[in-house]
Amino acid sequence: MISSHEAAVHRLVVSADIRGSGRLDQHAKLLSRRAMYEVFEAAFDAIGVPIGQVHVEDRGDGVLAALGPAVPPAALVGVWLEEVHQGLREHNRGRLEPLRLRIAMHSGPVSDDGRGLVGRTVDLTCRLCDSEPAREVLAADETIGLVFVVSDVLYRTVVAEGGRFVEPECYAPYPVHFKETDETAWFHVPRRTRPPLPERGRSRQDGDGDADGDGDGDGRAADRPTGARRSGERRSGARRTGARSDGARSVAPTPAKYSITVHGSNQIVDGAEVHGNITGVSLTRDEDGDAERGGGDG
Structure with missing residues (x-):
């Protein structure tokens, strides 16, 4: 466990969130949370890290976790991820309301002030998990139970090196722009050669809607000033054209x-x-x- 009030230590941080939790009733929420914890605990056991040795913070419809520097990151992006994938498949078999997760990882300095994890590493991990591209991957295909996101530095230093159950060739880069975050993240869906990411420039980032309808978008729509326009739209003063009855195109002044x-x-x-x-x-x-x-x- 991470002790309280320690100096910043380099750790691997994991952020996970249940898709569509905002639409679930109380009973379904409890079932989803229980299943998520069971899947994660089994996955940590599979890499020889009992859940009691992992710092875990409950986030209602997700978790934030940090692992000590002795745990090899390759085990998390390989065997651990495979175990989570298989656990979700087993849990979801025959269910009308399958458990679907967004999971993000990043590594860097992390502190614990006695109330929880603190640091830019934590901020970036959570924002990658909550990013619009990650949401849109799940929204694009109902058969996908898990989308996995890693930071650029974690991809280059860990994923790209390969290993057991690690598939670097099946990851795809995509920009994430949200609040102070300007990061090229890497997205992956187990058993898929490429994740179904949106076309460049068409992701509804920076608070423009909740792609998967969670209703837990952290107030992102409120982050945009009133009257702000979507990226790619022309500002006022642009010339507009339209069709006239004689077939010619008219140009508005x-x-x-x-x-x-x-x-x-x-x-x-x-x-x-x-x-x-x-x-x-x-x-x-x-x-x-x-x-x-x-x-x-x-």
């Missing part, structure tokens, strides 16, 4: 430019949506219909 001064905090000026005090805005048109910039008090 570019909106007129104008002067604007914004005072106060929390301002968003996008598509005529403004919060806060505004001075110095006026827009007039001449007789020919052309926009002219008018004066104001700014």
Whole structure:
């Protein structure tokens, strides 16, 4: 076990989350949690690490775990992962509500302040587990019971070296952009040559929805400012085209430019949506219909 108030020590961190837990009733939640713990305990036993030697924090619909530096990471990305995969298959056989998991791993300095694990290593592991690409892999194929995500450094230093039940050629890189995270992570689905990741640029990251409908997206939609647009959409002022009745394509005029001064905090000026005090805005048109910039008090 990790002792309280210790200095940061290099450890392997595991974050796991049950897909769709927000839709389960109380009885189903209890069954899912029990099954998850049973699968993990059996997997740790398979690599010779009793669950009592693992620091485990319950997260309601998931767990956060850390292993001591004496445990070889290759055992986790190999035998341990295979045991989790087989345990899920056994548990889910014939069930209408199968247990499906997102699991992420990363290694680095970790501290324990007596209340739990602390450090950037923990932050990144949890965000990889909760990332939109990981959610979308499970959403893309209902037959997938497990998506596994590792950080770039863990892939390069551990997974890429191979080993028993380690399949580096079956991992695929994909960018994860969320909060302070800007990481190329590696995704894997056991027994698949490639995980069904979304097309580049089409993942609903940065709070744009909950891909798997968990209802446990950690308030990500609230992280986006009001009026923010999805990546790839054109900002206001872009020229737009459309079809005319005579078959020709019409071009909408570019909106007129104008002067604007914004005072106060929390301002968003996008598509005529403004919060806060505004001075110095006026827009007039001449007789020919052309926009002219008018004066104001700014």
